[in-house]
Amino acid sequence: MSKIWKVAVIGTGDMGKQHIKGWQLAGHEVVSVTDIDLQRARELATQFNVKQVYQDYKEAIVDRDVEIVSVCLPLALHAPVTIFAAEQGKHIFCEKPLARNFREVADMEEAVRKAGVQFGLGLQRNLSVGVQTARQYVQEGRLGRPVIFHNDSLAQIRPKRVMHDADGNGGPLMDLGCHYYIMWQTVFASRPKTVYARGQLLAKDREELAHIAKLAYDTAQVTIEYETGDVGIFTVSWGLPPGVKLKAHVDRLYGPKGGLEGGFNNNAAKLTFYDGDQVSELHLESYASLHNEQFRLFVDALNEGKPAPVGFEAGKDVLALTLAIFRSIETGEVIDFGSTIE
Numbered sequence: 001m002s003k004i005w006k007v008a009v010i011g012t013g014d015m016g017k018q019h020i021k022g023w024q025l026a027g028h029e030v031v032s033v034t035d036i037d038l039q040r041a042r043e044l045a046t047q048f049n050v051k052q053v054y055q056d057y058k059e060a061i062v063d064r065d066v067e068i069v070s071v072c073l074p075l076a077l078h079a080p081v082t083i084f085a086a087e088q089g090k091h092i093f094c095e096k097p098l099a100r101n102f103r104e105v106a107d108m109e110e111a112v113r114k115a116g117v118q119f120g121l122g123l124q125r126n127l128s129v130g131v132q133t134a135r136q137y138v139q140e141g142r143l144g145r146p147v148i149f150h151n152d153s154l155a156q157i158r159p160k161r162v163m164h165d166a167d168g169n170g171g172p173l174m175d176l177g178c179h180y181y182i183m184w185q186t187v188f189a190s191r192p193k194t195v196y197a198r199g200q201l202l203a204k205d206r207e208e209l210a211h212i213a214k215l216a217y218d219t220a221q222v223t224i225e226y227e228t229g230d231v232g233i234f235t236v237s238w239g240l241p242p243g244v245k246l247k248a249h250v251d252r253l254y255g256p257k258g259g260l261e262g263g264f265n266n267n268a269a270k271l272t273f274y275d276g277d278q279v280s281e282l283h284l285e286s287y288a289s290l291h292n293e294q295f296r297l298f299v300d301a302l303n304e305g306k307p308a309p310v311g312f313e314a315g316k317d318v319l320a321l322t323l324a325i326f327r328s329i330e331t332g333e334v335i336d337f338g339s340t341i342e
């Protein structure tokens with residue numbers, strides 16, 4: 001029987017709940033939950049039978065029983081909580097995105113390296129079978145080359161207002177885009193070459209966001225060309241009115257021989273394959289839970305004394321691209337990606 005790891009989940013919002021479920025499904029013990037909103041933490045503790053509840057993440061992390069700290073907090077807290085956990089000698093599994101900038105990343109990496117602990121990053125959507133299938137189809141040349149990957153997201157202004165804060169979660173280009181940037185890199189098996197983006201603030205006059213000092217771009221059109229000539233296109237708006245019924249386009253990947261369509265990184269059970277003039281359904285074996293799967297892979301690495309399969313490297317790749325996108329919006333220029341890597 002393999003080791004049952006003891007986990008402290010910090011933050012009991014949407015992702016905190018997913019982490020508790022995922023760790024328990026993967027056969028590990030969630031020993032505590034923590035949230036500044038104590039009521040919320042207590043409710044989840046009762047629901048999932050977790051013994052300890054804290055309001056202060058430091059108290060939860062110093063508990064001698066805790067071996068893994070699962071960070072499900074707003075982006076600005078990823079660095080301080082990771083650093084504190086590493087200083088206490090705990091392994092860390094942190095939600096995406098990695099951090100707001102490379103200064104924070106450097107401090108996180110230094111703390112983790114000094115402590116000799118492991119750091120995993122929650123890009124679970126990239127484990128979807130749809131992503132692996134897209135990669136296989138592209139790498140086997142079944143769609144021809146180059147391919148264009150077009151991803152679209154439309155939503156009303158986010159009920160979690162921190163999503164709109166440039167100093168908070170950084171808007172959709174930071175918060176949501178990371179899932180697409182890592183997927184493009186995986187499917188194309190290539191590095192970004194040039195970056196061009198335009199950004200707008202559709203929600204700038206909304207009263208609900210008036211308290212935010214610096215709004216993040218809520219709307220953008222992003223075009224990334226990869227070294228292979230493949231192109232990732234992300235069109236997004238989180239600036240639509242509350243209750244809007246307009247829906248995003250389904251994700252599409254296409255090349256000279258045909259295309260694929262569907263929820264590639266949503267753990268979807270099928271994709272549509274357009275092969276020349278033929279159309280067929282590809283039935284995929286989706287996972288019961290991508291969170292369970294990502295924790296299983298992380299713990300396998302811990303058990304074998306290996307680095308986490310997804311960690312700082314993936315997080316830094318995504319952050320470098322995010323920052324290049326912001327730079328392109330701000331300068332109006334096409335950015336040579338190679339010159340932006342810090």
Ligand SMILES: NC(=O)c1ccc[n+]([C@@H]2O[C@H](COP(=O)([O-])OP(=O)(O)OC[C@H]3O[C@@H](n4cnc5c(N)ncnc54)[C@H](O)[C@@H]3O)[C@@H](O)[C@H]2O)c1
Binds near residue numbers: 011040073123
């Ligand atoms: N991997 C994914 O698919 C995915 C999906 C959604 C969100 N996320 C990421 O997960 C992270 C959390 O997002 P969420 O949607 O769960 O947010 P959320 O707002 O639902 O939950 C965050 C929780 O953190 C708590 N909190 C804030 N400050 C705290 C502090 N100092 N100490 C303790 N608790 C504190 C809040 O009270 C809240 O309950 C973000 O980084 C987000 O980008 C990842």
